[in-house]
Amino acid sequence: MKFFLDTANLDEIRQARAYGLIDGVTTNPTLFSRESGDWRTLAEKICRETPGPVSLEVIGQTTAEMIAEANELVKIGPNVVVKIPMTLDGMAAVKELTAQAIDTNVTLVFHPLQALLAAKAGATYVSPFVGRLDALSQNGMEVVEQIVAIFKNYDFAAQVLVASVRHPLHVLEAALCGADVATIPFAVIRELSRHPLTDKGLETFMKDWEKVQK
Numbered sequence: 001m002k003f004f005l006d007t008a009n010l011d012e013i014r015q016a017r018a019y020g021l022i023d024g025v026t027t028n029p030t031l032f033s034r035e036s037g038d039w040r041t042l043a044e045k046i047c048r049e050t051p052g053p054v055s056l057e058v059i060g061q062t063t064a065e066m067i068a069e070a071n072e073l074v075k076i077g078p079n080v081v082v083k084i085p086m087t088l089d090g091m092a093a094v095k096e097l098t099a100q101a102i103d104t105n106v107t108l109v110f111h112p113l114q115a116l117l118a119a120k121a122g123a124t125y126v127s128p129f130v131g132r133l134d135a136l137s138q139n140g141m142e143v144v145e146q147i148v149a150i151f152k153n154y155d156f157a158a159q160v161l162v163a164s165v166r167h168p169l170h171v172l173e174a175a176l177c178g179a180d181v182a183t184i185p186f187a188v189i190r191e192l193s194r195h196p197l198t199d200k201g202l203e204t205f206m207k208d209w210e211k212v213q214k
């Protein structure tokens with residue numbers, strides 16, 4: 001299972017990379033809005049510093065706008081994946097971009113049938129948003145499970161990228177149901193390594209080792 005970091009923050013990318021924990025990065029307009037400076041310069045740095053694909057999102061709403069924007073975004077770095085919203089215009093753009101051998105990530109997916117459309121259009125990644133569904137008392141992970149099953153049934157090449165991750169259990173459940181990727185906020189990545197019994201055990205080992213040294 002691949003871990004992407006869900007951020008546009010360079011420090012977070014550098015830290016997660018130093019831990020050897022990330023295979024890629026996903027961004028969106030909201031994540032860029034939290035950073036300062038010119039977005040394009042930042043995007044170029046993110047692409048240089050990320051050991052894998054970097055999703056950059058289009059802003060255009062029509063198929064023609066999305067295709068034109070995608071062709072500009074891919075100039076930012078060789079590892080750019082173009083994020084396209086789950087709309088009918090978006091699906092037409094994905095079909096054309098796939099024909100142009102440009103990788104795509106279909107975003108804002110909330111239902112398995114939307115994922116099916118994205119896979120049929122030829123998307124490289126399909127991103128169901130689990131946290132936002134859970135927040136509406138719908139079961140986000142159930143949607144992921146159904147998408148994984150559908151893609152398996154028909155041998156779709158599209159990878160299931162679990163997005164809108166809120167806590168470690170989302171990562172566990174995504175791994176158990178066979179999702180290809182989880183895109184995870186930095187704070188949650190750190191939580192994945194933690195357990196109170198690990199801390200307690202380490203403390204005991206250190207204390208006991210002092211006795212051995214005497």
Ligand code: E4P
Binds near residue numbers: 026107129165183
């Ligand atoms: C990633 O590709 C998505 O844009 C992101 O995970 C959305 O997360 P949010 O629901 O925290 O905005």
